[in-house]
Amino acid sequence: MDPVVERYASIATPRYTSYPTAPQFQRGFSEDVYQGWLKKLNPDAPISLYIHVPFCRQMCWYCGCNMKLVKREGPLKAYVEGLLAEIALLANALPARMSVAHLHWGGGTPTALAPDDLERVMTAVRAAFDLLPDAEIAIESDPRTLTPNMIQRLAALGFTRASFGVQEFDPEVQRAINRIQPPEMVAETVDLFRRNGIDAINFDLIYGLPYQTTAKLLDTIRLVSEMAPDRIALFGYAHVPWVAKNQRMIPESALPAPRERAEQANCAALAIVDAGYEAIGIDHFAKPHDGLSVAKRSGRLRRNFQGYTDDASDTLLGVGATSIGRTPMGFIQNQPETGAWARAIEAGELPVAKGLQLQGEDTLRAAVIERIMCDGAADPDALGRNFGARPGWWADAAERLEDLAADGLVQVGDSGITLTKRGAPLARVVAAAFDSYLPAGTARHSAAL
Template sequence: MKQLSQTVEFDAALLNQYNLPLPRYTSYPPATELSPDFDPHFFDRAIDLGNHKKTPLSLYCHIPFCETPCYFCGCNTIITQRREVAEPYLGYLARQIRQVAQSVSSDRQVHQLHWGGGTPNYLDLQQVEFLWNRFHRYFRFDATAELSIEINPRYVDRHYIHSLRQLGFNRISFGIQDFNPEVQVAINRVQPEAMLFDVMDWIREAGFESVNVDLIYGLPFQTSATFQQTVEKTLALNPDRIAVFNFAYIPWLKPVQKRMPESALPSTVEKFKILQNTIAQLTQSNYVFIGMDHFAKPNDELAIAQQAGQLHRNFQGYTTKPESDLLGFGITSISMLQDVYIQNHKRLRDFYTAIDASELPIEKGVLLSQDDLIRRTVIMELMCQFQLSAADLEAKYHLGFDQDFNDYFADELSRLDALEADGLLKRWSDGIEITPVGRLLIRNIAAVFDTYLGDRKAQTFSKSI
C-alpha cells in the first residue's frame, strides 16, 4: 500500500452537499440486515470454521444498566437504581460464557476484551472480579491482549480505578461529551470539571496503557466558542485517543432524546463550525485523524497501524488486532464471525429464557454471501486505510479469472466519477485513494459499494456529518 499523508481537510460546501443519513459501517452488511429468520446452526458452523483456522478471538461484554438516563444516548440501556438487578444478570452472563466457550477450541487465543454498556462500573468491584474470572476461566488470553472497559466518571473513586488496573484491565475509556455546565444539565449528565481531572489523574496514577475520551458535538446550547473551550480542557487532560461524535437526534428511535430542548440544538452551520474548529485544534495539537470520529496521538498504535496499512474495524470500532472472530456476551451484544453475524436478545426475560433452555440467546442474525465478503473488504479497507488495492482484492477473492476488479464493480466505479470530480477521491489503475477532503465523507464513499442501502429507510441512520 502507498504511504498516505495522515491529514484531513475541511470543506463546508462539500460537507453540506453530502450530509446524508448513512450507516456507520462498523460492519458490512450493517446490523440493520440481521433477521429473526436466521438459523442458529450457521453460528455453530462458523465457530467450527474458526476452530479449524485457529482464528483469534475478540470478546465483547454488555453491561446494560445505568442509574439515570443520559438524554443524548443511543445505546441499549436499562435505567434502574435497583442495584440488585445486576446479580441475576451476572449469573446468566456466566452461563452464556460457559455455553459459548464449550464450542470454542481451547487453543484459540483472545486478543481483545471490551466491556461496554450501559455502565460497566454499575457493577461493584466484587461483581467485576467475578465476571473477569469467568472470562479467564473459559478462554485463553494472549499475553499482549487489549483488555478495556468503559466507565462513567460519576460513579468511580480512586480505589475503584486502581482495582480495575490491578485486576488486569490495561485500557479505559470515559465520556466527557462537553465541559459546559449548561450543556451538561440539558443532557442530564452533570460532571464537574474537577471530577473529570481527578478521574484522569487516578487513571494515569494506576498505570493504564491507553486512555480514550469521548466528546459529542451537536448537543443543546453548544456553540463553536463554547465547544472550543471543551476541546482545550480535553487537551489539558492529555488522553491518548479522542473520539468526537456527531450527535444523532433520532427521537423517533430514542424517545429519551425528547427530554432535551430541541430548539437549543445548534444549526447545521454552527455544527460545521464546531467540527472545523475541533479538527484544527486537535491536529494542531499533534493528534492524527484516524477516521470517522477518531483522533489519536502519532505514537499511538492506531496511527502507526493505519500508516502501515494494518488497521482493522469491527463492532467495537477501530483496532490494531488481526482479523478476529468477535463473540458478544449479554443482551443486545453482536457476534461477528467470518461469514455470520448474530445479535443476542434485547429483553432480559428473553435472554434468561433462552439460557435456561440451554439455547444460544440469539434474536436475529445474517449469513453473508461471497459478494457480501468482497464488499465488506472493500468498505473496511476504505474506512481504515483510506485506500484500496484492486490487486490485493483480486488475489484475496480469486477475482480475475472471469472478471477483474473493474469488471466486478463497473457500476460502482461509474458512480464514483461524481465523487472524484468533487475531489473526494482519486482513481488509479490499481485502486482507489481517499483525498484529505474526502476523509470526513468516508461513509458516503463506502456507501457506493453497499448493495443494501436502497432497501433501508434513511431515518434509521444518523447523518454522515
C-alpha cells in the same frame, strides 16, 4: 466550511462498523447455524471478546444505546449470573480452548456492576479462555459514579485501558443532555487510573449537541488536551428520538443547524490534531505512540463494532444482551431484551436474536469499505483478485462516485479510489457507493457529518 463538502454533509449514511450493516441482520436466526460457525473457527487463531452491560446509574438524554436505568442491585446481580452462564455456553461451543487478544467491556456502564461481581465475570473469562500476556483489556466507565475502590479493583484484574464519555464540558450543554461532570471530576478520575497503573485512557467527545457552539467545543478540547488521553473519539450526535425515547427530552430547536454542525466537526478535528494527535479514519485521534497510530502507519488499521481498532482478529464474540459478534462466516446479535436473553441462557441456548450469513460479494465489499474507512483509499480490483472477482466488478460503485469525483472529493482511476484532502471527512459517503444493500434499504441513518 467548504461549500462543496457541505452539500454532502447531511447525507444519511451508515457508520460502517460492519458490512453488511446491522439493519440487514435477519430476525429469528438459527442458533444451530451459529453453533456451526463456532465449531469451524480456527482453534489456533486468537479471538476477541466483547462483554455488554446494558445498565447505567444515571440517564443521559443524548444516549442512543440500548441501556436500562438501574437503581436496585437485584437486576445487576441477576445479569451477572446470566453472563457467567453465557460465557460457559460459548466456551463449550468452541472447537478448543481459545486464546483472547482483545477484551472490551462496553455498555451502558460496565462499572455500574459491583467490584466483586465484575471480578466474578473476569474470573469466569480467565477460566474459559486464555488471555494472552499482551492482551488489551478495556472498559468503559462513568466518572460520575466511578469509585476509587472500583479503579483499584480494575487494576488488580489486569485492565489496561479505560474509556470515558466526556462529550462536552460546557455547563449549559451538560444540563441539556443531563450529564453533569465538571472537568475537575474527570481529571481526578483520570489521575486515579494512572496512579493505579492503568495508563491507556480514551475520551469520547460529541459535536452537534443542544446549545453547543464551535467555541464551546474548542474550549472542551483545550481542557481535554491538558488531561492528555491517549485516544480521542469525536462523534456526531445522532438525534433519533423515534428510537431512543430519552432523546425526546432534547428540544430539536436547540440543536445546531447542519452548517454549524459541520463547522464544529471540522474545527474540532483541526484543534485535536494541533494538540498533538494523529487523525485516525473519520472520527478517531491518537497520540503517536498509541496502538491506533502505529496500526495506521503500518497499514494494519481495522474497523469493528467498537470503531477503529488495532485488533487483527477475524472473530469477535459478543457476550451479554444486545451484543454483536462477527465470525468469518457471518454476524450474530444477541437478544436485546434482558429477559429474553436470560431465558435463552437458562434453557441452555446461546441467546441469538439476529444474524446474517455472508454471501456473494459481501466479504469483498466489506474489505473495500474497511479500507476506505481506515485508509481513505482502496484498490477494488486488487482486492477483488483475492476473491476471484473479475476486473471492473465495482462498476456500480464507480457510477455512484461520479458526482463526488466531479466535485474533487475523490479520485477514481486504474489504481482504485482515493479520497482527496477535501473529501476525507466524507469517507462514509464514499464507502456507501460500495454498499449494495443501501439503495433498497429502509433503515434511517445519521448524517455523514
